[in-house]
Amino acid sequence: METQYELDYRRVADAIEFLKLNYKRQPGLEEAAAHVNVSPFHFQRMFKDWAGVTPKQFLQYLSIEHAKSILKDKQVTLFDTAMETGLSGTGRLHDLFIKIEGMTPGEYKNGGEQLQINYNFVQTPFGTLLVASTYKGVCYMAFADDSEEIALGKLQSRFPNATYQHLTDQLQQDALYIFTQDWSRLNEIKLHLKGTAFQLKVWETLLKVPMGGLTTYGRLAGSLNNPNACRAVGTAVGDNPVAFLIPCHRVIRSTGEIGQYHWGSLRKNAMIGWEASKALAEAL
Structure with missing residues (x-):
């Protein structure tokens, strides 16, 4: 219901x-x-x-003109040293508070038989979310658009031999506070992810795009010193196993159009506008 x-x-x-x-x-x-x-x-x-904000104000954040202005403003500074050493306010979040640790081959061999995974379903501003964690960090976040059973089945297909427990733990709570808490007081959010070295690098680079900011596939590829890797970058973005926290929704087309999203373009619009309104509120 x-x-x-x-x-x-x-x-x-x-x-x-x-x-x-x-x-x-x-x-x-x-x-x-x-x-x-x-x-x-x-x-x-x-x-x-x-x-x-009002509906009219919100819609302004979704205009192509707004997106182009963000891309223009961030063209030089998006991936520079200042971001890596920390920004003031909301923009600091993904630089300083979210840390990725890649799983070792031993942790996910044989279908993850060495992993104990806790999971829970929670309500977020963008729908019901499945969040799962190992003892090292959050390993998966996905929207349960069809049903909780189907969402859990997709998680289990990633690690078919892991042990699962329906349980909320502190690692999950730290990650979910991103939706409700004062971001300047967040605990460090730890992610424990299965991915290739290239995928992990793309996901780490995405974390440098601040709340309210936007980027393009070309800029992501350029920041990896591989400007011809746009297609590979796009695939890695699409394979992101942690919805919202790794902000693949902040990647748009170079024209300023919002573009597609694994969890639906409508949800992407909602996320971009919601974050823009939060970032503006903090700046005032």
């Missing part, structure tokens, strides 16, 4: 899609509210509770 949390997110997501599709004619609050079957008053309050 759909929870109120899920219902509100679905309504907000439907409203975002409606507003984007009809942006040129600038539909009013009443029309957007009617589209999701709520009163204008409730819709305005629900949307602002979710995003922190």
Whole structure:
């Protein structure tokens, strides 16, 4: 049965899609509210509770013009030394607080038979999320769009011989605080990931894109000193096993268009706009 949390997110997501599709004619609050079957008053309050801004302000963050301005502003500094040594405010999060440790061959050999994996399902601003962890860190995060059973089955297919326990642990909680807590007070988030050396490098590079920031596949490839590897970078981005925390949703087309996303372009729009509103609120 759909929870109120899920219902509100679905309504907000439907409203975002409606507003984007009809942006040129600038539909009013009443029309957007009617589209999701709520009163204008409730819709305005629900949307602002979710995003922190009005629907009209939110839509501005999803425009091609806004995306191009972000890409232009970040062109020189996105992957420079300043980011690696830490930025003030929200932008520091992925530089300083999320750490990736690659699994050793022994940890995932024979289908992960040496791994004990704890898992749980949680509500996030973007839908129900499956989060799983080993004793070293979070190893998997994925949206349970079809059902919890199907989502768990996909995790188990990655490590078919691991031991599983439905349990919330501190490693998971540290990671999930990203949705609700003061980011300046977050504990270090530890990730324990199975991947090739190239994949791990791409995922680590993605962590340098700050909240509210955007990049392109070409820039990611350039930051890896391999500007011709755009296709390989795109594949590694698509193989990201940790939804949201490794921010593959911040990779857009060089034209400024949002583009596709493993978890759906609508959810990608929601994530980009939500993060932009949070980053702006902190900057004020």
